[in-house]
Amino acid sequence: MDTRRLSVPGTDEGVREALDALAGLVSDHGLSKSVTWPVEVSLDEVLANVVHHALAGRGAAATVELELRLDTRTVPAECELVVSDDGPEFDPLAADAPDTSLAVEDRPVGGLGIALVRRLMDDVAYERRDGRNRLRLRRRLVALEG
Amino acid sequence: MRIDEERAAQALVLAPQGRLDSVTSSELERHVAARLDAGERRLVLDLAAVEYISSAGLRVLLVAAKRLKEPPAALVLCGLGPGVRTVLELAGFVPLFAIEPARAQALARLSG
Numbered sequence: 052m053d054t055r056r057l058s059v060p061g062t063d064e065g066v067r068e069a070l071d072a073l074a075g076l077v078s079d080h081g082l083s084k085s086v087t088w089p090v091e092v093s094l095d096e097v098l099a100n101v102v103h104h105a106l107a108g109r110g111a112a113a114t115v116e117l118e119l120r121l122d123t124r125t126v127p128a129e130c131e132l133v134v135s136d137d138g139p140e141f142d143p144l145a146a147d148a149p150d151t152s153l154a155v156e157d158r159p160v161g162g163l164g165i166a167l168v169r170r171l172m173d174d175v176a177y178e179r180r181d182g183r184n185r186l187r188l189r190r191r192l193v194a195l196e197g
Numbered sequence: 198m199r200i201d202e203e204r205a206a207q208a209l210v211l212a213p214q215g216r217l218d219s220v221t222s223s224e225l226e227r228h229v230a231a232r233l234d235a236g237e238r239r240l241v242l243d244l245a246a247v248e249y250i251s252s253a254g255l256r257v258l259l260v261a262a263k264r265l266k267e268p269p270a271a272l273v274l275c276g277l278g279p280g281v282r283t284v285l286e287l288a289g290f291v292p293l294f295a296i297e298p299a300r301a302q303a304l305a306r307l308s309g
Contacts, residue, residue, distance in 0.1 A: 063220045070218060088249040088280040091216075095251040099219035163288050164252040170287045195283060 053080065054120045061106035061113035061136065066098045069117055073132075076119050082128065086192040089171035090130045093188055096164035097134050097143070105138030105184060113138070128192045135185040142177045143186065144169075171195065198224045201246075203300075207307040208239035208271070210300060214246040217254030226257045233261070238270040241303045245276030250284050262293060271295070275303035 057072055059065030073094055077087040098115065106113040118133040143165045168175060174189040198221040203210040209232060213225050232240070240261065244250070258274070265272040275297040277285065285291050297303040 066218070067220045070216065070220075084248060085279065092218075092249050092251045092280075092284065095216075095218040095253070099251070099253060103219075163255060167252055167284065167287060194279075 052120065052122050052124065054118060057117050057119075058114050059117065060111035061102050061109055061115055062111050063102070065111075065115060066095065066102055069098055069115070070095060072117070073119050076121055077130070080121055080123055080128070082121075082192060085194050086127070087130070089195050090132065090188075090190050090192070093168045093171050093190075094132055094134075096168045097132075097186055097188065100143055100164060101134065101136050101138070101184070105136050105141050109138075125191075130190055130192055132188045133185065134188075135183045137183050140179050141184055142179075144175060144177050200225060200228050205241075205304050207304050208241045208273070209237050210241040210243055210304070212243040212246055212276075216248050217244075217250040217257070219251060219253040222251075222253035222257050225254070226260065229257065229261050233264055238265065239307055240265060240271070241273045241275060241300065241307070243276045243300050243303070244274060244281050245278070245299070247276075247278070247281055250281050252288070255284070255288055255290060258290070258294070271307055273297055273303040273306055275299055 053076060055072060055076055057069065059068045070091065073091055101115055113136070116135045120131040122129045146165055168188065172188045172190045176187045178185050199214040201212040201214065211229065215221065217225065242258070262272050273295045276299055277296065295306065297306055
């Protein structure tokens with residue numbers, strides 16, 4: 052079990068740092084992008100949400116706490132992410148799913164992120180605890196193709 | 198983010214490299230907007246070197262598609278790896294775009 056904890060600023064630079072850390076964790080264990088990309092995409096979606104909504108306007112003074120955990124004792128390996136912030140209470144899982152059947156000109160731009168996370172991860176759970184938003188995501192690292 | 202460009206007779210080809218995530222996508226968006234503002238109307242986005250795409254990247258594709266909707270303007274996507282294609286499928290984007298396997302076919306589609 053390899054667990055990496057980090058604290059990043061609630062900015063684009065922080066998102067980049069967190070995505071780099073996850074890419075480093077999975078590549079240190081020799082895992083292929085073909086099985087890790089759903090987790091990497093999901094981390095980007097969750098962090099973009101936190102940085103652009105929960106922590107919006109607070110800049111680098113706000114931080115996001117992350118736990119990136121990889122369990123390679125199981126086959127397939129399993130990856131778990133915990134993302135927490137001290138922004139106002141917000142459960143991203145409570146948002147409505149977007150309508151993906153609309154024509155291109157009728158599509159609202161954006162709003163797809165959390166719907167993607169639900170499809171890409173095996174398990175997503177939100178809790179509000181000790182004044183913090185805490186999102187936990189888990190996936191068994193098998194290839195996913197539409 | 199590095200964005201390779203190739204000027205072909207039929208279209209301008211843009212090939213972003215690496216992740217199309219919530220940080221890098223705005224760079225691609227600005228790049229595409231600058232080319233379209235300069236009068237470019239036929240665009241190929243070659244995604245062969247894209248590691249993965251998140252909804253921020255999808256948004257850039259959607260914005261470009263909206264601006265290039267009226268013929269003879271055109272947008273063709275190509276070089277989608279399995280992960281990129283899966284994200285487009287999950288988002289319901291596949292029917293909205295002209296998609297070709299590789300750059301040669303994308304350009305051939307625009308030469309007719």
